Amino acid sequence: AQKITQTQPGMFVQEKEAVTLDCTYDTSDPSYGLFWYKQPSSGEMIFLIYQGSYDQQNATEGRYSLNFQKARKSANLVISASQLGDSAMYFCAMSLGAGNNRKLIWGLGTSLAVNP
């Protein structure tokens, strides 16, 4: 069964420190994509970073990096130099299948609080 697991319901981090949000996935499909989205209290869903299953290198976008360990089926998000504005819900998601189906399967999210 295709599934995304985020085991940390809530995380705290001190401002300016780095934090890792965990995500494991389960699929037998060889072609898939992994996404991280941020959802602030205002509710909008903001795309952060993407990793394709065939990508050789870990994805990076500014302060965000994705620690992709294919054998372990994990795709952890690393946020460096945390800022107060990083406080939000973070969702890991997976897209499946070749061709034209890009529906996303989502984890339950991790609530991150950045302390001043």
Place this chain on the structure above:
Amino acid sequence: GAGVSQSPSNKVTEKGKDVELRCDPISGHTALYWYRQRLGQGLEFLIYFQGNSAPDKSGLPSDRFSAERTGESVSTLTIQRTQQEDSAVYLCASSLSAEYNEQFFGPGTRLTVL
């Protein structure tokens, strides 16, 4: 507009009534997705459009749910005979095409069924 827009932003309805939720994707985006997010939960996929056709309706929870898209732009999600368990935020997203990685989300419609 610059982003995906959805209307209404909030909808309160009585059990048994029908509701229509609207999504305006980013201009030029051919793929459109509907998701449901219950309180404190992740997103559930409902339906996906490529152009005006819906290759994947697998997430629609019951036959009370339907969606259409016209002119490769606006989409409406209709829920008939609403039930209390339909209460959720309904999110719409669009992307350049189904092959494009990033989905851009609208602000959602918060539906409350009394």
